[in-house]
Amino acid sequence: MDLLINNATHIWYNKTWLSEDPKQCFDIKFWQQRNAVIGSTTGRGTTWFVQTNTIPAALRHYYRGGLLGKLVLDNYFFTGWEDTRSAQEFKLLNLLQEKGISVPRPLAARAMRAGLTYQADLLMEKVDNVKNLVTVLMESALNTEYYCRIGVLIRKLHDTSVCHADLNIHNILLGANSKCWLIDFDKCGKKNGEHWKASNLRRLLRSFRKERSKRQINWQESDWKALMQGYEIMN
16 A cells, blocks of 8 residues: 655555556546546445556545535545545455455545545445345345355454444345455444444344335345354354
């Protein structure tokens, strides 16, 4: 991991995966001029998908959510460069990659300070040829082996003492060769002790039940037992 400092801007980047100029890679015009924009999606803001020299990537600006987000769009209180949301997520993804956990590779992160606040951006790998678990289960049911793989992945995450703050089935991706991925690590981090792990799993279970009621996904309670078998097999 390398760091560029330019006045009130810090950029963390990984030159193994990013050969472009880190100072330009957060400007969508840079990618447009290279004809490297390959798509976009709109949620809290626009996430742009771009083709770097090495891998496809997702460029995301950090926006606030909830009621506060209606008043303060994308500014966060500055308490230190290492505490910025972009730096935290970038470093966490690096850690999980090193531990062999299937998460997107982080290419670069930026924080720009203006007085007491800052704005932030993240460039990370776009995982191709995958669907989130909600989409998959709306089409068909999964077999026991798949649920076991998901359980193993979550256990590996927990064994690194990392709590996924928004562990739900929208943030689990399934791809070729039965590979599973975890995404969206904003506001996630390490936790001490063991008590939080059961709570994290309950959050995921609520997500299955909610989507079964909301979207009639092909899921039943016995599938949770299969997932937990994968989780517990790591003991």
